[in-house]
Amino acid sequence: IVYIAEELRREGEVPAYDHEVFGYIPPEEDISEEPYMRDAAATAGAKLTLVAPDQEAVRSAIPMVVAAQDEPFGTSSILAQYFVFDRARRSGLKVMLDGQGADEILAGYHGYFPVVAGMQLRRGDLRSFATFSRLHQSEFGRRPMSWASAAAQLVLGLPGAARAARWARSRLVSGSHGRWPVNPIGPLSQVVRPELFAATSNEASLPSTLNDLLREQVSTTSLPALLRFEDRNSMAHSIEGRVPFLDHRLVEYCFSLPDTLKLSGIKTKYVLRKSMASSLPQSVLERKDKIGFRASRSVTWDYAASGRHSLDENQTHWEKLWLRENPVSSLLDSPDRSDAAENALWRIVNLKLWLRQFWASEAADSGSGR
Numbered sequence: 001i002v003y004i005a006e007e008l009r010r011e012g013e014v015p016a017y018d019h020e021v022f023g024y025i026p027p028e029e030d031i032s033e034e035p036y037m038r039d040a041a042a043t044a045g046a047k048l049t050l051v052a053p054d055q056e057a058v059r060s061a062i063p064m065v066v067a068a069q070d071e072p073f074g075t076s077s078i079l080a081q082y083f084v085f086d087r088a089r090r091s092g093l094k095v096m097l098d099g100q101g102a103d104e105i106l107a108g109y110h111g112y113f114p115v116v117a118g119m120q121l122r123r124g125d126l127r128s129f130a131t132f133s134r135l136h137q138s139e140f141g142r143r144p145m146s147w148a149s150a151a152a153q154l155v156l157g158l159p160g161a162a163r164a165a166r167w168a169r170s171r172l173v174s175g176s177h178g179r180w181p182v183n184p185i186g187p188l189s190q191v192v193r194p195e196l197f198a199a200t201s202n203e204a205s206l207p208s209t210l211n212d213l214l215r216e217q218v219s220t221t222s223l224p225a226l227l228r229f230e231d232r233n234s235m236a237h238s239i240e241g242r243v244p245f246l247d248h249r250l251v252e253y254c255f256s257l258p259d260t261l262k263l264s265g266i267k268t269k270y271v272l273r274k275s276m277a278s279s280l281p282q283s284v285l286e287r288k289d290k291i292g293f294r295a296s297r298s299v300t301w302d303y304a305a306s307g308r309h310s311l312d313e314n315q316t317h318w319e320k321l322w323l324r325e326n327p328v329s330s331l332l333d334s335p336d337r338s339d340a341a342e343n344a345l346w347r348i349v350n351l352k353l354w355l356r357q358f359w360a361s362e363a364a365d366s367g368s369g370r
Contacts, residue, residue, distance in 0.1 A: 187344035191327035
């Protein structure tokens with residue numbers, strides 16, 4: 001989008017406005033995409049503004065983001081997006097282009113790998129699975145799924161096979177847009193009351209093709225939530241966000257393409273990479289890892305630690321109903337500092353903030369017998 005916008009400017013097909021791009025960068029290098037941002041901006045001749053809010057700014061903004069979103073959100077990346085729009089507004093922008101939707105219509109998430117491997121096994125295509133698994137292991141140092149998961153996929157009647165496949169798909173929309181699925185269920189089970197972990201239905205059918213899965217992501221499980229987050233964040237700053245990848249003509253065309261033009265071996269968004277081969281910098285074009293849009297890990301840990309006493313209290317009726325005692329301290333005091341633990345802590349903190357903003361009066365109502 002950045003490159004094509006500049007190309008249209010050069011050719012006089014759109015007005016020659018200043019070309020500005022904005023990107024959030026966390027302090028942790030392993031989850032920062034700053035080098036790719038710089039390469040892309042330099043190739044397109046765009047002015048790059050990097051957004052890196054300090055801890056105090058983040059602490060102050062969190063209640064405002066919770067209010068703007070109007071419902072709990074599963075990852076702190078929504079905070080990072082809020083600051084990008086804030087910086088753009090202060091630069092005078094009223095309309096922005098965004099790349100939302102490309103991963104869903106062109107298979108960009110690495111979370112698709114185990115799902116695709118499962119599809120190959122379920123249709124008995126062992127040769128394709130072996131090739132795909134070998135490529136995955138050579139590039140990422142691991143197989144797309146464990147031997148136990150592979151066996152479950154081969155025998156559809158094996159208890160848990162369908163559930164395991166659906167778990168892999170659900171990771172795509174619950175904070176795992178990065179290099180490997182993040183499963184917060186373990187840490188959450190320590191602080192959420194056990195009755196909330198009741199078994200869920202296994203009735204939904206499994207997708208048989210990658211395109212089937214992508215349609216589900218576009219229409220139901222992933223994109224609607226991501227677009228809602230963006231709309232709330234952009235409108236909080238009076239900015240109109242536009243998403244060219246979701247022009248209905250492009251979406252319809254992409255869904256007419258075979259799976260192999262989207263995921264070729266372990267190369268994601270294959271047709272897009274091929275179409276931009278003469279334009280994009282090689283660092284972007286040949287990139288194989290997938291960090292995704294992630295906020296600094298310190299955002300969650302710092303905010304939870306700074307408000308530990310208040311956040312530990314289960315103040316509202318719903319907190320008392322859903323959470324164990326001292327849920328925040330239980331996670332803060334644990335030696336676990338994994339991405340899963342961070343994600344679990346964010347969900348608890350975010351839920352509490354949302355309940356206190358919007359549902360605090362329910363405690364009084366329930367106490368009075370309403």
